[in-house]
Each structure stands twice: as C-alpha cells, then as structure tokens.
Amino acid sequence: MRHYDTRNVRTELPCHNGAHSPPSSSCSIAGAEVEPLKLLNVLGVIQKSAEYLAKRGVDSPRLQAELILAHILSVPRLQLYLDYSRQLTTGEMDRARELVRRRGTREPLQHLLQSTSFCGFDIEVNRSVLVPRPETEILAEKAWQFLKKNFAGGGKVLDFGTGSGCIAIAIANHSPEAQILAIDISKEALQLARTNAEKNKVAEKITFLQSDRFTAIPPESKFDLIVSNPPYISKEEIPSLMPEVREFDPILALDGGDDGLIFYRYLVKEAALRLNDGGKLMMEFGDGQSLTLQHLFGKDGWKVDSVLEDYTGRSRVLVASRR
Numbered sequence: 236m237r238h239y240d241t242r243n244v245r246t247e248l249p250c251h252n253g254a255h256s257p258p259s260s261s262c263s264i265a266g267a268e269v270e271p272l273k274l275l276n277v278l279g280v281i282q283k284s285a286e287y288l289a290k291r292g293v294d295s296p297r298l299q300a301e302l303i304l305a306h307i308l309s310v311p312r313l314q315l316y317l318d319y320s321r322q323l324t325t326g327e328m329d330r331a332r333e334l335v336r337r338r339g340t341r342e343p344l345q346h347l348l349q350s351t352s353f354c355g356f357d358i359e360v361n362r363s364v365l366v367p368r369p370e371t372e373i374l375a376e377k378a379w380q381f382l383k384k385n386f387a388g389g390g391k392v393l394d395f396g397t398g399s400g401c402i403a404i405a406i407a408n409h410s411p412e413a414q415i416l417a418i419d420i421s422k423e424a425l426q427l428a429r430t431n432a433e434k435n436k437v438a439e440k441i442t443f444l445q446s447d448r449f450t451a452i453p454p455e456s457k458f459d460l461i462v463s464n465p466p467y468i469s470k471e472e473i474p475s476l477m478p479e480v481r482e483f484d485p486i487l488a489l490d491g492g493d494d495g496l497i498f499y500r501y502l503v504k505e506a507a508l509r510l511n512d513g514g515k516l517m518m519e520f521g522d523g524q525s526l527t528l529q530h531l532f533g534k535d536g537w538k539v540d541s542v543l544e545d546y547t548g549r550s551r552v553l554v555a556s557r558r
C-alpha cells in the first residue's frame with residue numbers, strides 16, 4: 236500500500252513546554268525550554284535528534300535527523316560527515332529543535348522541507364496535497380514513454396486527481412508537445428499544482444481545472460491518454476495508516492470508499508467514453524488490488540495491456556485500452 240503500515244502509535248509523554256518527550260529523558264533537542272540551551276556540534280545534534288525520533292517511532296531516525304540538519308545548514312547530507320565537529324549557532328540549534336520536534340509528532344519530512352523530488356522535478360507540498368511517492372514515478376514514466384512512441388511527444392492527456400501536479404509536470408517535461416488537462420476536486424490542490432507547474436516552467440502546457448470526477452470536462456473532450464493515481468485506500472484501512480499519512484495527507488487523496496475501488500469503478504465506465512481510438516488508461520493502485528482490477532476492467536470492454544511493478548516488486552500500475 237501507499238507508505239503506511241499497521242504499527243501501533245506509541246504513547247508519548249508531553250514535556251511541560253508542550254513538546255513531546257520520551258518518558259524520562261531530557262528534551263534537549265526538541266524542547267528548548269526544558270534544559271538550559273546547550274550548543275551542540277553536528278554529530279551531537281544528529282545523535283540526540285536520532286534518539287528523540289527513534290523513541291517516537293519514526294522510521295530511519297538517523298537518516299531523518301541527518302536530512303533535517305542538512306536542510307538547516309543548506310549542505311548536501313554527506314557534507315555533514317566532514318563537518319561533524321562544527322558547532323551549531325544558536326539560530327541553527329533553534330531551527331533544529333523546532334523541525335525535530337515536528338518530525339517527532341510524525342509530520343512528514345517532506346512537509347518540514349516543504350518540497351520533494353518527483354522524477355527529478357522539485358515539487359512543493361503542503362497539507363492540501365498527497366506527498367508524491369516514488370512508486371508513482373513508474374506511472375509518469377510509462378505515460379511519457381507511450382506519448383513519445385505513439386504521438387511523437389504530443390497527444391491529448393488527462394491527469395485525473397492531479398494533487399501536487401507531479402504526474403502532469405513530469406509528462407509535460409518529457410512530452411513537450413502534449414496538451415495536458417489536469418483535474419482535481421480540491422481548489423487548494425490545484426493552486427499548488429499551478430505553482431509547481433510555474434516553478435518547473437511547464438505552466439503553459441497544462442490546463443488546470445477544478446472538477447468533481449469528469450463533471451466539469453466539456454462533453455466533447457476526448458484523450459489519447461488518461462492517467463490517474465486515484466484515492467485507493469478503503470475506509471476501513473484508513474485508521475491503521477502510519478500517522479505521517481493518516482494525519483498529514485488529505486483524506487480526499489486517500490479515501491477510495493468502502494473497498495478502495497470507487498474511483499476504478501467510475502473509470503471503467505467513464506474513461507471508456509473519453510478515450511480516442513488507440514488511447515490508453517494508466518492507473519496506480521494499491522496492494523492486493525491487482526487481480527480485482529484486472530477482473531473489473533477485463534469484463535467490461537477493456538483489455539489489460541500490462542501490470543507494472545514498483546521498485547519493491549509490488550504490482551502497482553495497470554495499463555489498459557479499449558477492446
């Protein structure tokens with residue numbers, strides 16, 4: 236599934252300053268007021284921060300601590316190893332405390348850094364959009380390869396549920412002649428997607444449209460490619476998502492209805508009416524949904540062309556065309 240697991244969330248004791256603290260130790264990194272401010276060197280900050288994050292159930296705590304510190308010091312992470320004994324300034328310590336405290340509440344690193352990389356493009360993120368996931372890069376890549384091969388980098392494309400705009404932006408960069416319509420129900424997501432498109436210099440190639448499903452798309456519009464990473468978590472699973480996902484990704488981006496398949500059922504019918512001859516539908520899906528989706532599309536006039544695996548070997552993307 237999209238980055239989550241079913242681990243229990245730890246019970247945490249808040250420090251008296253409001254920051255969360257491990258039961259008996261100090262809050263020397265994340266709770267500035269608890270101890271007299273001690274200036275640490277790079278290694279000290281990494282060690283204390285990693286300890287703090289580990290106690291709060293954060294995955295790869297040392298890596299996370301290093302990434303936070305590298306961000307604060309504006310250096311590549313590996314540079315930290317060469318600067319272990321460099322003393323942090325008071326301002327840098329304050330910033331480190333604040334970001335490590337926030338990461339300890341399970342706020343995703345990408346939110347702290349306010350951006351992430353998707354297919355090599357810098358994508359700004361906030362609470363209105365799903366943080367783009369590495370596995371979605373497979374979908375974007377398959378999309379631009381299809382356009383290159385069949386439409387010489389052009390073609391009409393619909394990105395359904397564009398969120399941060401990551402897929403549309405990657406496609407626009409790799410298929411410069413493509414005309415892309417990127418839709419989302421969320422006005423806030425579209426605002427950020429537009430900003431991301433501007434920053435990546437593809438704004439003029441993408442039309443952003445607020446639309447609940449396909450309702451705002453002109454009836455005569457048809458596409459050579461429909462891509463989508465729709466919400467696909469079942470309602471039942473949402474409470475067991477990792478806090479980073481459950482509490483910080485928008486529910487609109489997660490909730491795929493009672494069985495997680497609501498948007499695929501919609502696409503089975505509606506995408507069929509919106510594809511040009513020779514067109515393709517490419518969709519990301521969640522763990523355990525592959526066979527159900529192949530069946531769903533197979534019995535309703537679609538041919539499943541391929542199912543692609545992500546970097547971890549899980550089936551992740553379905554490519555289909557009309558029979």
Ligand SMILES: C[S@@+](CC[C@H](N)C(=O)[O-])C[C@H]1O[C@@H](n2cnc3c(N)ncnc32)[C@H](O)[C@@H]1O
Nearest residue numbers: 367396397398419420447448464465466487488
């Ligand atoms: C899983 S996120 C994918 C975001 C982005 N495409 C990505 O891959 O990172 C799904 C997106 O679908 C949007 N969405 C949810 N319901 C929708 C609806 N009824 N109509 C259009 N978009 C919808 C959400 O707002 C969210 O941005």
